[in-house]
Amino acid sequence: MAAAVAIAVLAVIYRAVNKAPSADMAAGEQLLQILDDGGCAECHTANPEMPFYANWPLAKSLIGKHIEEGYAVFDITPLVEALGNGTVPSEVDLAKVERCLSDGSMPLAQYYLVHWGSSMTGAKKEMVLADVRELRAEYYPNPLAAPEFSNEPVRPVPDSVPYDARKAELGDILYHDTRLSADGTISCATCHGLETAGVDNKRYSEGINGQLGGVNAPTVYNSVFNFVQFWDGRAATLAEQAGGPPLNPVEMGCLSFDEIVARLAQDRDFVRKFNAVYPEGLSQETITDAIGEFEKTLITPDSPFDLYLKGDKSAMTAEQIEGYELFKAYSCATCHAGVNMGGLSYELMGQRDNYFEDREITLKSGLTDGDNGRWAQTGVERDRYRFKTPGLRNIALTWPYYHDGSVATLDEAVKKMARFQSGKKISDSDADKIVSYLDALTGQYQGKTLTNANNPE
Ligand code: HEC
Ligand code: HEC
Numbered sequence: 001m002a003a004a005v006a007i008a009v010l011a012v013i014y015r016a017v018n019k020a021p022s023a024d025m026a027a028g029e030q031l032l033q034i035l036d037d038g039g040c041a042e043c044h045t046a047n048p049e050m051p052f053y054a055n056w057p058l059a060k061s062l063i064g065k066h067i068e069e070g071y072a073v074f075d076i077t078p079l080v081e082a083l084g085n086g087t088v089p090s091e092v093d094l095a096k097v098e099r100c101l102s103d104g105s106m107p108l109a110q111y112y113l114v115h116w117g118s119s120m121t122g123a124k125k126e127m128v129l130a131d132v133r134e135l136r137a138e139y140y141p142n143p144l145a146a147p148e149f150s151n152e153p154v155r156p157v158p159d160s161v162p163y164d165a166r167k168a169e170l171g172d173i174l175y176h177d178t179r180l181s182a183d184g185t186i187s188c189a190t191c192h193g194l195e196t197a198g199v200d201n202k203r204y205s206e207g208i209n210g211q212l213g214g215v216n217a218p219t220v221y222n223s224v225f226n227f228v229q230f231w232d233g234r235a236a237t238l239a240e241q242a243g244g245p246p247l248n249p250v251e252m253g254c255l256s257f258d259e260i261v262a263r264l265a266q267d268r269d270f271v272r273k274f275n276a277v278y279p280e281g282l283s284q285e286t287i288t289d290a291i292g293e294f295e296k297t298l299i300t301p302d303s304p305f306d307l308y309l310k311g312d313k314s315a316m317t318a319e320q321i322e323g324y325e326l327f328k329a330y331s332c333a334t335c336h337a338g339v340n341m342g343g344l345s346y347e348l349m350g351q352r353d354n355y356f357e358d359r360e361i362t363l364k365s366g367l368t369d370g371d372n373g374r375w376a377q378t379g380v381e382r383d384r385y386r387f388k389t390p391g392l393r394n395i396a397l398t399w400p401y402y403h404d405g406s407v408a409t410l411d412e413a414v415k416k417m418a419r420f421q422s423g424k425k426i427s428d429s430d431a432d433k434i435v436s437y438l439d440a441l442t443g444q445y446q447g448k449t450l451t452n453a454n455n456p457e
């Protein structure tokens, strides 16, 4: 009791002196100071520096649980470091901070009682929002968007990214070449057909000898915009990624790249063409480099949504425009941010409700290796069930959904996201509008609206 009174007194004193930082500080510095004053780090880092009263009984019971939950959903360390060093902050972190301050969910209200530094005044909140906008404009310039949309958390897909056309031409051939598989039956395009939106529309892909993989195949379209490749992020680049499937025993089943090089070397025409571009000749390095170069061409600009962002107000229907606003209001655009609307961070699947427990009950589907997510690479417990957020470009064409391919329709994918990731109940009508908006994310490949040959319609 005495402790509670003391804390309350401290809180009052502190809030009286806790002024907003000076207005003429640089955006990054200012944001850093407010996050620091706001005590954000105390619930959003691995080893928080606790205030001296944190061990007092009342404070302890309140703070402990919040720290655990807070750190599970958001690690603020990379953002704090970037702001401190003047390096590039993550687009997702900026979107998250913007979202939680504009909807007033952070810092947690209960925290005001126990933490004397956590007062987030109206003036400070406005400063944070302005700082985020300034940092976004500086580090993620958005010249394609109309002025009123230049500071959105989502940016239009560019018309092209720099690539080497001669290498990409070879990569195109190799991408469609079944000689990359042990028995000559499977190419990259078998699972990532360009006429089927870069996916196979199967829950699990079928590799050599009919073997099934353990996670759903993401699309290759726009994968160049992802910060890493694979659900668990085990490949840093597209070229590194392309080294995986040929040697994967359940995908293309080769024992080594030497085997592939030996097969390709018998094709005199191809070798001549290849060596003209890569004088060092065929190897794992050059083959995967060419494929990676080709994948840089697999981008889909000018979806109705992108045309809308570029200023064509009639490109989306009224329902879709409303759907986009709801997409932001339900916090979807925090993880699904940037050009690819995802692909920029690892996120805990089920951060607001237990997804895997629910799946066990509703689908009788127990845990698999694929469910471990990022943990498989790091062995760090916090990374278990954490996945690279998938991009949402062309999402209407790339069913089924989620890493486990367990969700057949977009409607269900949206409703489950609201429940498990955003922690919000969603009405049928809001979900319909968001789905309608997601339909507007189908872009153009080589000037034509992307379609999916598997589409029953
Ligand atoms: C007392 C501990 C505590 C403090 C202090 C705190 N948070 Fe949180 N934060 C949480 C918890 C718990 C959650 C998850 C549950 C919730 O949102 O209610 C969360 C959620 C978040 C999320 C949402 C992540 C997502 O993906 O939905 C962000 C972003 C965030 N906090 C940022 C901040 C910022 C910025 C501050 C400082 C202004 C702050 N937090 C202060 C405990 C805290
Ligand atoms: C047997 C089906 C199959 C074949 C063949 C295959 N893939 Fe994949 N691909 C997948 C699956 C499944 C995943 C997801 C695996 C994971 O994340 O662990 C994937 C992931 C990817 C990704 C990562 C996308 C992202 O968003 O993370 C890229 C890029 C990719 N494949 C390109 C290729 C290329 C290039 C080839 C040929 C060298 C190829 N794939 C061959 C099934 C296949």
Ligand code: HEC
Binding pocket: 327, 330, 331, 332, 333, 334, 335, 336, 346, 347, 348, 349, 351, 387, 388, 389, 390, 391, 392, 395, 398, 400, 401, 402, 403, 404, 410, 413, 414, 417, 418, 421, 422, 434
């Ligand atoms: C905290 C981060 C986060 C938030 C918030 C979030 N998502 Fe996701 N989203 C993810 C992750 C991670 C996955 C992959 C989950 C998995 O495969 O198990 C995903 C998957 C999806 C998919 C399926 C993509 C695919 O290719 O399989 C859709 C669709 C989607 N989200 C839409 C939404 C919508 C709509 C909202 C808002 C209601 C939302 N998301 C909120 C992180 C988030």
